[in-house]
Amino acid sequence: xxxxxxxxxxxxxxxxxxxxxxxxxxxxxxxxxxxxxxxxxxxxxxxxxxxxxxxxxxxxxxxxxxxxxxxxxxxxxxxxxxxxxxxxxxxxxxxx
Numbered sequence: 001x002x003x004x005x006x007x008x009x010x011x012x013x014x015x016x017x018x019x020x021x022x023x024x025x026x027x028x029x030x031x032x033x034x035x036x037x038x039x040x041x042x043x044x045x046x047x048x049x050x051x052x053x054x055x056x057x058x059x060x061x062x063x064x065x066x067x068x069x070x071x072x073x074x075x076x077x078x079x080x081x082x083x084x085x086x087x088x089x090x091x092x093x094x095x096x
Contacts, residue, residue, distance in 0.1 A: 004063075005030060009045035019049050024059035 002022050009017040025033070037048050053060045 001026075002059075003027060003030070007045050007049065017046070019045065020063040021049070021052070022061045022063055023052070023056060025056065 002024055003026060005021045005023070005027075007019040007021065009019070023030075033052070034048060037051060049062065053062065
């Protein structure tokens with residue numbers, strides 16, 4: 001199962017860059033890794049993204065924002081289609 005995370009690099013008054021990550025690391029583990037990273041004195045979002053890509057190369061994927069929106073839309077469309085197909089089968093069986 002894949003998860004999508006949105007991280008933002010910020011300066012004092014606003015965001016400077018956004019990172020959209022898809023990986024197989026569940027949210028509780030992702031937060032734990034990020035907390036450990038920060039506990040070790042690192043506050044740089046870019047450094048965290050680099051760390052994740054180096055330590056989890058098989059499941060880590062960095063997306064552009066448009067790719068994330070398309071991925072989410074594809075997932076939602078798949079769920080809608082599956083629901084329609086399931087309901088359609090039930091309706092068909094009711095007709096028999």
